[in-house]
Amino acid sequence: MKIFSAAQLHEADKITTQKHNITQLDLMERAGTQIFNWLHGRMQGAQVPVHIFCGIGNNGGDGLVVGRMLHEHGYNVKIYIANFTDKRSKCFLVNYDRVKDVTKNWPTLMTSEEDFPEISPEDIIIDALFGIGLNRPPEGWVKKLIQYINSTKSFKLSIDIPSGMYADKALDDPEAVVRANHTLAFQAPKLSFFLPETGKFVPYFEVLEIGLDPEYLHTTEPLAQIIAKPEAQQFYKQREKYAHKGTYGHTLVIAGSYGKIGAAVLSAKASYKTGSGLVTAFVPECGYTVLQTAVPEAMTLTDKEDDLITEIKLDFEPSAIAVGMGIGTKAETVRALEKLFTTTKSPMVIDADALNCISENKSLLEKLPELSILTPHPGELKRLVGDWKDDFEKLEKTKAFAKQHNVIIIVKGANTIVAIENRLYINTTGNPGMATGGSGDVLSGMIAGLLSQGYDPLIASVFAAYLHGSAGNQATHTLGFEALTASDIVEHIGAAFLELFAMKQEEDKNKNA
Ligand SMILES: NC(=O)C1=CN([C@@H]2O[C@H](COP(=O)(O)OP(=O)(O)OC[C@H]3O[C@@H](n4cnc5c(N)ncnc54)[C@H](O)[C@@H]3O)[C@@H](O)[C@H]2O)[C@@H](O)CC1
Numbered sequence: 410m411k412i413f414s415a416a417q418l419h420e421a422d423k424i425t426t427q428k429h430n431i432t433q434l435d436l437m438e439r440a441g442t443q444i445f446n447w448l449h450g451r452m453q454g455a456q457v458p459v460h461i462f463c464g465i466g467n468n469g470g471d472g473l474v475v476g477r478m479l480h481e482h483g484y485n486v487k488i489y490i491a492n493f494t495d496k497r498s499k500c501f502l503v504n505y506d507r508v509k510d511v512t513k514n515w516p517t518l519m520t521s522e523e524d525f526p527e528i529s530p531e532d533i534i535i536d537a538l539f540g541i542g543l544n545r546p547p548e549g550w551v552k553k554l555i556q557y558i559n560s561t562k563s564f565k566l567s568i569d570i571p572s573g574m575y576a577d578k579a580l581d582d583p584e585a586v587v588r589a590n591h592t593l594a595f596q597a598p599k600l601s602f603f604l605p606e607t608g609k610f611v612p613y614f615e616v617l618e619i620g621l622d623p624e625y626l627h628t629t630e631p632l633a634q635i636i637a638k639p640e641a642q643q644f645y646k647q648r649e650k651y652a653h654k655g656t657y658g659h660t661l662v663i664a665g666s667y668g669k670i671g672a673a674v675l676s677a678k679a680s681y682k683t684g685s686g687l688v689t690a691f692v693p694e695c696g697y698t699v700l701q702t703a704v705p706e707a708m709t710l711t712d713k714e715d716d717l718i719t720e721i722k723l724d725f726e727p728s729a730i731a732v733g734m735g736i737g738t739k740a741e742t743v744r745a746l747e748k749l750f751t752t753t754k755s756p757m758v759i760d761a762d763a764l765n766c767i768s769e770n771k772s773l774l775e776k777l778p779e780l781s782i783l784t785p786h787p788g789e790l791k792r793l794v795g796d797w798k799d800d801f802e803k804l805e806k807t808k809a810f811a812k813q814h815n816v817i818i819i820v821k822g823a824n825t826i827v828a829i830e831n832r833l834y835i836n837t838t839g840n841p842g843m844a845t846g847g848s849g850d851v852l853s854g855m856i857a858g859l860l861s862q863g864y865d866p867l868i869a870s871v872f873a874a875y876l877h878g879s880a881g882n883q884a885t886h887t888l889g890f891e892a893l894t895a896s897d898i899v900e901h902i903g904a905a906f907l908e909l910f911a912m913k914q915e916e917d918k919n920k921n922a
């Protein structure tokens with residue numbers, strides 16, 4: 410699914426009305442009807458008071474359509490207009506009159522704090538104050554209205570976007586955003602829903618199709634793409650009946666130092682669990698017995714040094730490499746990395762301390778093989794690309810860096826984001842239980858495992874991020890969040906693959922019935 414900017418959505422709106430011979434008003438009616446259907450399906454006529462707060466733009470217009478329909482279906486609905494200016498949109502005005510025609514009363518106009526209505530905790534609030542047309546932070550009594558709405562215990566449903574938030578830029582005032590329990594977004598989610606500073610205002614959302622011109626949506630380069638199950642299913646490559654272990658590549662995991670050999674264990678296991686045919690771990694001498702015991706399936710090569718990696722000597726050509734987990738940043742290790750970068754032809758995942766080595770020795774950047782996959786968490790990213798003022802600037806800097814150095818960057822976090830050239834892919838799986846030591850090591854092993862099987866670097870990145878989050882989700886079914894560890898993510902990689910097609914099997918069964 411694609412994510413569009415506010416400007417693109419307004420353009421889609423315009424093109425849809427021109428090409429499909431419908432009016433803006435028809436589109437608003439469709440949008441309002443979708444919201445009404447959503448509510449009606451859940452409320453089934455319940456007489457819970459519904460308070461709809463409308464602004465004076467098209468978001469307010471949507472609120473008026475919903476209010477009229479709720480009234481027509483016998484609901485207990487009250488409509489308020491936050492009349493912060495007289496410059497009302499045309500469609501707003503038509504629907505304002507339609508409400509009067511149906512209810513025989515004008516909606517309640519609010520022009521100051523004195524007009525705020527009483528709201529009981531069990532009432533429902535619909536927030537139609539501002540949509541994607543917000544162009545400055547809400548101020549004065551309108552900000553107070555938002556704070557008043559937030560102070561109630563009522564269930565709050567935002568139309569299109571929580572009022573006070575922008576679709577594609579940073580928040581001006583976090584005190585002036587509706588704290589929606591749920592958001593119903595038209596046609597596509599907004600980029601701000603997925604970034605830590607703004608996403609916290611959108612704990613749950615659903616997308617409602619309103620039939621915008623498919624050609625425009627299909628051909629327009631989006632701000633970002635969402636990777637959910639339908640996309641992930643398309644990435645999967647079926648294993649062949651006559652395959653042998655050589656068919657699925659030989660992954661090399663270069664990881665560990667004294668006290669951090671576990672990083673190599675997790676990564677090597679994750680590569681195998683993701684389907685790599687063979688896995689070799691390259692570790693300092695002190696890791697030999699640990700590896701051979703903890704991952705008997707893996708072959709182990711060791712450095713000549715006991716407690717760190719100083720020279721990577723191999724007796725085979727790996728089909729993919731994951732390097733950096735727990736290796737430290739000592740000068741000898743940096744030299745070993747430099748040699749690896751300049752001599753290897755294998756696709757590579759560069760993680761953790763290898764990234765820190767690069768940050769401290771920027772000349773290494775020029776030596777990175779094309780389309781290497783860098784997997785920084787936010788701290789490592791900052792050291793690579795410099796500080797940012799907000800999440801949106803972080804993404805811009807990340808894209809610029811990826812383009813300049815011809816690499817893929819995986820920005821890890823609650824919504825892991827993959828950047829390549831000017832494009833962004835946003836992962837949708839994962840949970841806060843995965844904020845636990847070693848879970849990143851598992852991800853690098855998984856990416857390398859997919860690379861080894863011949864997945865191209867971009868697909869390996871987005872697919873591994875998806876499967877990693879999905880494995881974490883599967884693990885929570887029996888463990889919850891707190892008890893989840895990186896090893897549990899590894900143990901549930903199989904379940905993540907199975908889950909990928911669980912629905913499909915159900916559908917096939919139904920088809921055959
Ligand atoms: N293609 C689409 O996406 C469609 C969008 N529709 C709705 O239209 C919305 C966008 O409508 P609009 O562009 O009219 O914008 P909004 O309804 O978001 O409101 C913008 C209005 O509020 C004013 N305003 C902005 N910031 C303000 C502030 N801080 N204080 C006071 N006034 C402020 C603006 O000057 C403008 O008059 C969408 O979010 C959606 O709800 C639907 O009606 C139909 C189709």
Ligand SMILES: Nc1ncnc2c1ncn2[C@@H]1O[C@H](COP(=O)(O)OP(=O)(O)O)[C@@H](O)[C@H]1O
Nearest residue numbers: 786821822823839840841844846847848849850
């Ligand atoms: N709140 C969260 N929701 C979803 N995924 C998360 C969350 N926190 C962390 N993760 C995932 O866990 C991994 C953590 O990686 P990292 O910080 O490198 O851990 P470590 O260095 O301990 O291996 C990343 O893949 C990240 O996306």
Ligand SMILES: [K+]
Nearest residue numbers: 539568570572
């Ligand atoms: K809104």
